Amino acid sequence: MKLGDSDTLYIRISRSEFVFARYDRLRQQTVNFETYVTQPDISINANMHEAIRRTSLVKGDFSYVRVLVEGPATLVPLSDFDEDHTEDIYFFNFSKSRKRHRVFYDTLPHLNAVLLFAIDKDICHTLEETFPNLLFQSAETPLLLHFASACMAATCGRFFVNIANGRIGLSAFRDKKLGLYNTCTVHHLEDVLYFTLQTMHLWHFRRVSDELYLCGEREQADELLKMLTPYVPHISVLKPEEEFNANVAALLDKLPYDLVLLMLRAY
Numbered sequence: 001m002k003l004g005d006s007d008t009l010y011i012r013i014s015r016s017e018f019v020f021a022r023y024d025r026l027r028q029q030t031v032n033f034e035t036y037v038t039q040p041d042i043s044i045n046a047n048m049h050e051a052i053r054r055t056s057l058v059k060g061d062f063s064y065v066r067v068l069v070e071g072p073a074t075l076v077p078l079s080d081f082d083e084d085h086t087e088d089i090y091f092f093n094f095s096k097s098r099k100r101h102r103v104f105y106d107t108l109p110h111l112n113a114v115l116l117f118a119i120d121k122d123i124c125h126t127l128e129e130t131f132p133n134l135l136f137q138s139a140e141t142p143l144l145l146h147f148a149s150a151c152m153a154a155t156c157g158r159f160f161v162n163i164a165n166g167r168i169g170l171s172a173f174r175d176k177k178l179g180l181y182n183t184c185t186v187h188h189l190e191d192v193l194y195f196t197l198q199t200m201h202l203w204h205f206r207r208v209s210d211e212l213y214l215c216g217e218r219e220q221a222d223e224l225l226k227m228l229t230p231y232v233p234h235i236s237v238l239k240p241e242e243e244f245n246a247n248v249a250a251l252l253d254k255l256p257y258d259l260v261l262l263m264l265r266a267y
Contacts, residue, residue, distance in 0.1 A: 007023075007024040008022070008023060008065070009062045009065045009066070010022075010023065010068065010262065011065065011067045011068070012256060012258075012259050013048075013067065013069050013123065014165050015044070015070075015071075016037065016038055016165055017035055017036060017037050017165075018035070018036045019036075019255070019259060020033060020034045020035075020051070020057045020058060021259065030248060031252060031255075031263070033057070033252070034057055036050075036054065036055060044120050044122075044123060045120060045126055048123050052126075052130060058131075063133065064133045064135065065131040066137065066262060067137065068137055068259060068262055069104075069119045069136060069137065069139060070165060070167070070258075071117060071118065071119070072096075072117070072183060073115050073183070074094070074115070074116050075111075075115055075178075076114045078108075078112045090103045090117075090118060091103075096118060099121075100120060101118040101120060102118060102121045103117070103118045104116075104117055104119065104136050105117070106138055108145060108148075111144060111145075111178050115144070117138035139256070139258045140169060142262045143162055143261065144171060144178070144181070145261075146261045148176075156210050156211055157172065157174040157205065157206060157209070157210035157211070158172065158213060159171075159205055159210060160212075161196050161213070161214050161216075162215050162257065163186075163214070163215075163216035163221055163224070164256055166185060166187070167185055168186055168192055169182075170182045170183070170199050172200075172203045180199065180202075189224060189227065192220070196224075197231060200212070207233065211236070213237075214228075214238065215238035215257050216256075218239075218253055225237055240264075244260075247264055249264055250264065
């Protein structure tokens with residue numbers, strides 16, 4: 001690994017797949033990525049060993065490794081955050097085994113919040129043994145920071161729905177402040193429709209003036225747009241190729257939206 005090189009290896013981890021990508025923000029002409037679909041009959045760490053063995057992108061020279069972790073996360077107000085209580089708060093909200101998971105946190109100063117998330121300890125050990133210069137982040141972090149940035153000049157409320165790998169993230173902003181954040185596991189688009197409308201109602205979405213934005217898996221976002229149009233007058237699908245002026249990374253529709261944000265915004 002040559003530390004003078006600005007090339008970065010990105011690894012996005014979810015239960016169903018690992019995405020490996022190489023991108024150099026100083027040389028934006030190309031993005032290389034590979035997807036490893038996890039095998040359900042072996043452990044998630046065994047899958048990671050196999051993915052590293054098979055993936056050509058992990059070989060060669062790069063400066064840093066950014067690991068994006070998909071999964072449950074919880075927000076804590078920045079003023080109430082105490083690093084010594086990180087695990088207690090996380091495991092109180094999510095009944096994962098303390099023995100099998102390691103808790104991390106991302107500081108979100110513009111939101112006055114800290115985001116807690118966890119990853120399998122064995123995968124942590126595997127990655128730390130394999131790569132130096134590691135940084136673990138929640139997949140929710142680039143999304144929340146991007147949405148917050150998009151709301152800085154907004155005069156209306158904005159509600160965001162991100163769809164990815166059988167999960168949705170719901171967040172809402174009004175007066176430049178995050179007023180709601182939640183994630184749900186979904187099995188069908190009808191689930192997404194139900195959770196979206198119910199959460200919008202609880203947040204007191206103002207149908208006349210507030211705006212709804214959909215992002216993530218494009219096909220599902222487009223279909224959800226059709227389902228929600230009768231209920232919401234101001235609704236749009238966020239398209240990376242339009243948001244980022246057709247940057248090469250934004251044109252790759254198979255790259256997860258949160259990973260594109262991490263690459264191009266460097267959150």
